[in-house]
Amino acid sequence: xxxxxxxxxxxxxxxxxxxxxxxSRLLGxxxxxxxxxxxxxxxxxxxxxLFGEDENILYVKGSGWDLETIQAAGFAPVxxxxxxxxxQLPTLTDTxxxxxxxxxxxxxxxxxxxxxxxxxxxxxxxxxxxxxxxxILTVTNTADGEARIREIYGDTVVMLPYIMPGFKLAREAAxxxxxxxxxxxxxxxxxxxxIFSFGETARDAYDRxxxxxxxxxxxxxxxxxxxxxxxxxxxxxxxxxxELAELRREISEVAGFPVIVATHDDDQSxxxxxxxxxxxxxxQGTATPDHIIRxxxxxxxxRDVAAFSTAYESYFAEHSPNAEQxxxxxxxxxxxxxxxxxxxVTIGKTAKDAAIANDIYQHTIDxxxxxTNLGGxxxxxxxxxxxxxxxxxxxAKLRAGGKPPVxxxxxxxxxxxxxxxxxxxxxxxxxxxxxxxxxxIVPEIVDLFKRPDYIGLQCDVSSEAxxxxxxxxxxxxxxxxxILVLNAGIFPSSRRIEAxxxxxxxxxMRINLDxxxxxxxxxxxxxxxxxxxxxxxxxxxKNVPAPGPGVAAYSASKAALTQLGRVAALEWGAxxxxxxMINPNAVFDTGLWTEDILQARAKHYGMSVDDYKTNxxxxxAITSHDCAELVAELCGPLFAKTTxxxxxxxxxxxxxx
Ligand code: ZN
Numbered sequence: 001x002x003x004x005x006x007x008x009x010x011x012x013x014x015x016x017x018x019x020x021x022x023x024s025r026l027l028g029x030x031x032x033x034x035x036x037x038x039x040x041x042x043x044x045x046x047x048x049x050l051f052g053e054d055e056n057i058l059y060v061k062g063s064g065w066d067l068e069t070i071q072a073a074g075f076a077p078v079x080x081x082x083x084x085x086x087x088q089l090p091t092l093t094d095t096x097x098x099x100x101x102x103x104x105x106x107x108x109x110x111x112x113x114x115x116x117x118x119x120x121x122x123x124x125x126x127x128x129x130x131x132x133x134x135x136i137l138t139v140t141n142t143a144d145g146e147a148r149i150r151e152i153y154g155d156t157v158v159m160l161p162y163i164m165p166g167f168k169l170a171r172e173a174a175x176x177x178x179x180x181x182x183x184x185x186x187x188x189x190x191x192x193x194x195i196f197s198f199g200e201t202a203r204d205a206y207d208r209x210x211x212x213x214x215x216x217x218x219x220x221x222x223x224x225x226x227x228x229x230x231x232x233x234x235x236x237x238x239x240x241x242x243e244l245a246e247l248r249r250e251i252s253e254v255a256g257f258p259v260i261v262a263t264h265d266d267d268q269s270x271x272x273x274x275x276x277x278x279x280x281x282x283x284q285g286t287a288t289p290d291h292i293i294r295x296x297x298x299x300x301x302x303r304d305v306a307a308f309s310t311a312y313e314s315y316f317a318e319h320s321p322n323a324e325q326x327x328x329x330x331x332x333x334x335x336x337x338x339x340x341x342x343x344x345v346t347i348g349k350t351a352k353d354a355a356i357a358n359d360i361y362q363h364t365i366d367x368x369x370x371x372t373n374l375g376g377x378x379x380x381x382x383x384x385x386x387x388x389x390x391x392x393x394x395x396a397k398l399r400a401g402g403k404p405p406v407x408x409x410x411x412x413x414x415x416x417x418x419x420x421x422x423x424x425x426x427x428x429x430x431x432x433x434x435x436x437x438x439x440x441i442v443p444e445i446v447d448l449f450k451r452p453d454y455i456g457l458q459c460d461v462s463s464e465a466x467x468x469x470x471x472x473x474x475x476x477x478x479x480x481x482x483i484l485v486l487n488a489g490i491f492p493s494s495r496r497i498e499a500x501x502x503x504x505x506x507x508x509m510r511i512n513l514d515x516x517x518x519x520x521x522x523x524x525x526x527x528x529x530x531x532x533x534x535x536x537x538x539x540x541x542k543n544v545p546a547p548g549p550g551v552a553a554y555s556a557s558k559a560a561l562t563q564l565g566r567v568a569a570l571e572w573g574a575x576x577x578x579x580x581m582i583n584p585n586a587v588f589d590t591g592l593w594t595e596d597i598l599q600a601r602a603k604h605y606g607m608s609v610d611d612y613k614t615n616x617x618x619x620x621a622i623t624s625h626d627c628a629e630l631v632a633e634l635c636g637p638l639f640a641k642t643t644x645x646x647x648x649x650x651x652x653x654x655x656x657x
Contacts, residue, residue, distance in 0.1 A: 001135075001214040004029060005206055016043050017059050017072050019202035020127060024061065026206060027131055028068025033213065035363055036356050038132035039067055039194070042120040043202070044080060049106070056080035058121050062111025076113035078104045083121035087174035094166040118170030122177050123188070125198035127205035132194035134363055135216035138225070138370045140191045143378050149189050152219045156184050157212065162192040187212050192379065225373035228366070230267045232274035236341045239468075241475035244342075245529045248479035251347060252531035258409030260435055261479025262354040264362075265343035272365045273338040281368050281377060282338055336361055349409055351435040351453035351478060405433030406636050410532065411478045413437040413471070415461055415519065416488030418445045420590030421539055424628035425485050430454065432632055434483060437474030441488075461488050461515035462507075471522050481526035483635045486516045486561075487539040491592055494550035505553045512557035513564070520568060527577045534577035535635040538565045539627070542585030542648065546655035562646065569644035578643040580634050584627045585650030588613055617652025 004026045013022040020043035027041070028034050040061040047057050057077045061067065065074035082104035086092065092100070094115070101113040114120075120128045139148050149159055158180045163169040169190075177188075186208045187197040197212055199205035220226045240263075248261040275281065335357050337345040344361055348354030371377035412429045416422040417438035426436050426449070435453040438445055445456040455477045459470040475481060489512045492504060520536070527534025540562045547555035562581050569579040588598060602612035613621045630649050633639065648656055 001030070001032070001210055001217055003207065003210045005203055010203065016045050016126070016202075017075060019043070020059065020075070021070060021072055023127065023129060023202040023206040024067045024070050027129060027209065028066060028070070031359070032134040032363070032366075033131040033209075034067050035132070035359060040114040040116055040120070040130050041067065042075075042114075042117075042128045044121075044126050047077075047106070055106075057106060058083060058117065060117045060120050061114045063114060064111050074111060076101075076110040076117070077106045078113050078117055078121075079106065080121055083118050084174070087118050087122055087171055089167075089171070092167045097167045097170075115165055116170070118167070119173050119196075122170065122174035123196065123198050124178075124181070125205070126200050127202050128196060128198045129205045129209050130194060130196045131209065131213070133213045133216070134367055135213050135220060136189060136195045137192070138220060138367045138374070139216050140189070140193075141367060141371050141377055141379050142374055143376055145191060145378075148219070148374075149191070152215050153186075153189070153212070155182070156186045157195075158185055158188040160188065160190045162190065165193070220370055220374065223374055225370045228271075228369040228373070230271040233267050233270045234274070235265060235270065238341070239472055240342060241472050242525060244475055245480035245526045249529040249531060252409070257349070258482065258531040259479070260348050260351045260354045260409060260411070261345060262348070262351065262358060263342045263345050263476045263479075264358055265476075268362065268365060269343035272369065273343055274340050277372075278338065281372055349404070350433070352451075355452035405431070407432040407434035407483070407632075410434045410482040410530070411437065411474075411480055412483035412485060412635075413439065413474060413481055413519075413523070414485040414487060415439045415459075415515075417456070418442045418448060420592070421584065421587060421624045421627045421631075422485070422487040423448070424624035425487060425631050426454070428625070428628040428632040429483065429485075429635075432636070435478045437470075437477065437481075439470050439488070461519070462510045464518050467515065467518050468522055471519075471526070475526065480529060481523055482530040482532065482534060484519070484523050484527065484534070484536045485539070485631055486519065486536070488515065489539070489558075491554055492551075495552075496550055497552050500552060508553040508557050509560075512554070513560050516561055517564060520564070524572065524575075524577070527572075528575040530577075534572070534575070536565070536568065536572075536577065536579040537631045537634050538562065538579070538581045539631070540565075540581045540583050540646065542583050542650050542653060542656060544581075544583055544646070545648075546653060566644055573643055578639070580639065580642060580644070581646045582627060582630055582634070583646055583648045583650065583656075584622060585648070585653060586613065586616065587622050587624055587627060589623050614651065616650060617654065617657070620651045622649060622651055 010019070010022055013019050020041055024041040027039060033039065042058055042060040045057050045059060046054055049055050056079070058080050059075040059077050061070065062074050062076040078101060086097070086100055097118070098112065098115065101117050105113065116130065139145055139152070142148065146159065149157070158177070160173060160176070163172055187195055189195050195209070195212060197205050197209035199208055217226070244261060244263065248259060251261065252258045272278070335347040337347070339345060344358060346354040346357035346361065348357055368377045407429065410433070412434045414422055414425045414429070414436060417426050418440035422440070426438050429436050430449070430453060436455075438448060438454065438456045439459040439461065440456070441458065441460050443458050445458055448454070448456050455474060457470045457473055459466045461467055471481075490508060492508060495504070516538070527536070538561060541555070541558040543551060543555040544559050544562050565579050565581050572579060598609050598612065602609045605612060607615065627649055630647065634642075634647070650656065
């Protein structure tokens, strides 16, 4: 484990709180120490209050902040005297404790203090750091974890048995710590949970954390438990999108809302799911109850979808008789499948949830594999995991979420998505909660957005094979397809019919028309499985109802595409798939229109650029964003009963009206 402390960097963080910020960020950078909120830090600072009295204040990590990016404002200032008094109470519910922690703050607008605040207060050192280090979880998730911790650390750490984080743990620690801390003590190990280090400076506390965790890692290496070879990695050539979409449909039906189903078939995932002892090692619970993922293994996907769905249903029935609780229940339901062909499959209400479940499980794979090497992985009894899952604070957090965006859990595919109307559609769909598969011929599409609900794939839509491959990859990322936006197209330079070569005509037809046939054909079986029905929007053109001279090929291609969409609306209505067209005109904020071209065109008509841009009945400029918002709304509930429509977005055109 690398010590990342850098004196030059640290010098830029002046003052005790800033030093704590720096140490926190260093911890947050190492995912084997801190993953998705699994850790917290604090510093004790004396301050003078309004009445001129000196008070000891615990600045502890506030909820909603990530250690990797935390700032001073992310720490909640809580009065030490109040915290230590709370620790004396015989009992306190966790909800009441959360309330008291807020009441003990010196700043009303600070974030809610970490539930481990009292525990931090009980440790009589200035800086306190806490992580759920993988190496500690690996060693303690074994049959003789306690003895191994003793073997590694001797009396330099205090050890606490597993107690669920909350008031009970804080009270236990507050009671035990004063008598068990000695001059030798460098830290505290909480079995099956994590590790604390402390010191009088941020650097001391940080150095100790790294040194302590490094000793656990070295212990694992000494016992040959560290290396996990990737064996049995075999990647299938079979197309899996149809089965995945069926699986997602089944799970969504039981859950009562669309879900994201993300597959991960990297070497580590495939090697793990193909372990000979996978049935045993995967069913032994989570590494720490903080990180709940219920596992269900499907021996063979496809044959067993129904069995999985039944298991899911009975899980809901057993734990949530109340239907409206289902949304919060998904966080407790099985959200992980291990399949020899698919790898690790994670399920979430959003792509972010599914990505977090995967991050956590990848670390769990390390922990399980190494603990197994060490002699056997053994996690807490299921009852402890259940307590954590149904912890009143967790449930309250889930309920506080509010109404999710309209396309939460739905998956959209947009073509020509790197710029102009396509890119704007990606933004409008993401803003409404959809996960987006974005296709474009330019390589920039891959990194256009860096977020878990976006996947950008470079794809030449004139290649049937590339389209099929892109759809396969997109569905493996998110599980299916609900929304299809056909935007990719080319607009050639002006040419009259008598000078139009067949090759140019063919190229335009290939991209503007044929490619969309292939995408629609391949998308249909997936859209048919969309939990809330499939939606297709075709970006056609004003040129369909009102063609212009010099653009025969373009106008003919968009007219044919519109006709294709109208037939699709007729054919696919019975499959609950809606198909609508929009006819934009004069959208000038796309890559096609440079300032020079705009000026030339305006001059040609004897207009100013502004007049040229708003040369329509309403005298308004039409932007890519305007078109994208219309596309997104067409996919939403407002147009739930509309199919086969052609909607102009052109500011009003007297040739169309
Ligand atoms: Zn913890």
